[in-house]
Amino acid sequence: MATEVSTTPVVAAPRVRTRRPRPVPEGGRVNWGLTIIIAIVSLIVIIPLYFAIAMALKSPAQTSSTGFNFPWPIHWGNFRAAWDLTNTPLAFSMSLLITVIAVAGEIFVSALAAWAIVRNWHHWQFKATFVYLLAALFIPFPVVALPQVKLMASIGLANPFGVAILHIMFALAFNVLLFSAFIRSIPVELEEAARIDGCSTWQTFRKVLLPLLAPISATIGIFAFLQSWNDFMMPQLITANPKYQTLPVVQYLFQDQFTTNLNVAFASYLMALLPTLVAFLIAQRWVVSGIMRGSIK
Amino acid sequence: MTATALPSERTGTAARSRPGALGKVKKIFFPVAPTYLFMIIPAIVLFTFFIIYPAIQGMFWSFTNYVGYGTWHFVGLANYKAAFADPTIRDSYGFTLLFAVVACILTNAVAMAVALALNAKIKWRAGFRTVFFMPLVLSGLVVSYIFSFIIGNSVPIIATAIHFAPLESDILANQHTAWLGIVFVASWVAIPGAIIIFLAGLVSIQPEVYEAASIDGASTWKQFQRMTFPLLFPFFVINTILTFKNFLNVYDICVGLTNGGPGTATTSVAQTIFSGFFTGDYAYQMANAVIFFFITLLFAIFQLGVIRRRGGSL
Numbered sequence: 001m002a003t004e005v006s007t008t009p010v011v012a013a014p015r016v017r018t019r020r021p022r023p024v025p026e027g028g029r030v031n032w033g034l035t036i037i038i039a040i041v042s043l044i045v046i047i048p049l050y051f052a053i054a055m056a057l058k059s060p061a062q063t064s065s066t067g068f069n070f071p072w073p074i075h076w077g078n079f080r081a082a083w084d085l086t087n088t089p090l091a092f093s094m095s096l097l098i099t100v101i102a103v104a105g106e107i108f109v110s111a112l113a114a115w116a117i118v119r120n121w122h123h124w125q126f127k128a129t130f131v132y133l134l135a136a137l138f139i140p141f142p143v144v145a146l147p148q149v150k151l152m153a154s155i156g157l158a159n160p161f162g163v164a165i166l167h168i169m170f171a172l173a174f175n176v177l178l179f180s181a182f183i184r185s186i187p188v189e190l191e192e193a194a195r196i197d198g199c200s201t202w203q204t205f206r207k208v209l210l211p212l213l214a215p216i217s218a219t220i221g222i223f224a225f226l227q228s229w230n231d232f233m234m235p236q237l238i239t240a241n242p243k244y245q246t247l248p249v250v251q252y253l254f255q256d257q258f259t260t261n262l263n264v265a266f267a268s269y270l271m272a273l274l275p276t277l278v279a280f281l282i283a284q285r286w287v288v289s290g291i292m293r294g295s296i297k
Numbered sequence: 298m299t300a301t302a303l304p305s306e307r308t309g310t311a312a313r314s315r316p317g318a319l320g321k322v323k324k325i326f327f328p329v330a331p332t333y334l335f336m337i338i339p340a341i342v343l344f345t346f347f348i349i350y351p352a353i354q355g356m357f358w359s360f361t362n363y364v365g366y367g368t369w370h371f372v373g374l375a376n377y378k379a380a381f382a383d384p385t386i387r388d389s390y391g392f393t394l395l396f397a398v399v400a401c402i403l404t405n406a407v408a409m410a411v412a413l414a415l416n417a418k419i420k421w422r423a424g425f426r427t428v429f430f431m432p433l434v435l436s437g438l439v440v441s442y443i444f445s446f447i448i449g450n451s452v453p454i455i456a457t458a459i460h461f462a463p464l465e466s467d468i469l470a471n472q473h474t475a476w477l478g479i480v481f482v483a484s485w486v487a488i489p490g491a492i493i494i495f496l497a498g499l500v501s502i503q504p505e506v507y508e509a510a511s512i513d514g515a516s517t518w519k520q521f522q523r524m525t526f527p528l529l530f531p532f533f534v535i536n537t538i539l540t541f542k543n544f545l546n547v548y549d550i551c552v553g554l555t556n557g558g559p560g561t562a563t564t565s566v567a568q569t570i571f572s573g574f575f576t577g578d579y580a581y582q583m584a585n586a587v588i589f590f591f592i593t594l595l596f597a598i599f600q601l602g603v604i605r606r607r608g609g610s611l
Contacts, residue, residue, distance in 0.1 A: 147351035201332035
């Protein structure tokens, strides 16, 4: 109950903050001591990222023994070399393909299932379906991996599409849980009104429910994005052809070739990390509030 | 009147039942409008086919001597007996549990401290939040590769220069200390998510509570001990559950940092199970997977029990 209340200010606060520069927190002085401590602690996050960037922008001759020296003059050639060596464009497309299917599929499939369950809750069949899904909430991928790999190969899905389908299915239980908690808070009268105006069940879902589900869909979309984009375990095991591997797996496959030129390796790491980092910096507000909503519900 | 006159699809309640046996069968299996069934049946069928069916299949193979192809016969509980006696498997559980517990404590402690600081009256609060959230979106494997170079190469050089003995040699190359490197990197990746959840908790605490406490003369430490921590406890539980579950399945960070080594010192349970593909121990590792499943389930039930007792909602 207490958690229910907490979500509102969390979501609303950043919106106010971005409109005008934030004044010094209400009533008090800035705590400079704490600011210095947190600045020092933040180095634990910043230093590895600086290190990766610095390494990627140096030639082997410029690299000092620790690798921490500042890259000057900047050496851009590593990115070109990494791009050609690891076939980055194809790996990037594969990651993107899996992520797009997983995000869209997770939102669509689980929203439909959750709606059908919540609105037919008085039928035991639907309650049983819900319990059936929840029972699978705690099956981790390693447990079912071995039979799953054989299954996917035998039906011709040992490829990125198969990986995307598995992402959708593994997340189904958790997503239906989140969606159904949210749908229960939507008054059924809205849907009844739409029906009286002549909407079919599909139209009610598309025109009334889906817009109302936007906040929780964003949460599920963000979780789906982070999981499928960064996942290494599943694509590595499911995808049979190394050509169609995702970015993290490609890093793994080329690890041996990188040892000859570490700077190229770091350029490649950086190219794998940058898209999500940039996306995060742009969409930070939604990511943070989305995760808060998802974890508290 | 309107409601009863509408076809069943519109109301979403029970279908018009026809008298007779056929009607009764229909009512049991298709109690609602077909549209709803189209929404849920494909999802359930695919879910059963892709998740439940392999799970049952795997459980079945664990009682056989199947190697992944060819003929097989039942061997009863032999795989399970062997798995319990196998030092490789025992070590992988030892490492994974030790790692998960230590990383879980570290993640929660650091995340709570950072969240408290990020919620206090500090300068550039939004900027610091962005910095601390960044690892959230990074791939664990790639981050591990970056750290494996820093820990293995740069840190020893710096430690030697400043005569800091514990880090003068590569801790990842030592089978007694390699797990500490994995704890560090896994926590580095997991802490931002935990910070976000703690911040959500801190925001929910009303400032009036602190004002009242200050007036009553409570020190900052007393305020944390008596108010902040108890009020944050539900979020602490959520974080423990989420991080612990992820840490038990640790795979990419072990692969990236040490590849399970030195020897098998940092081979996680997941990595051991996957080895069933390459070594022909298919049925044997399925038995391991079933054991792993029950351990995961045990923790889940235990954690849900804790939540229920605390009256929290999840």
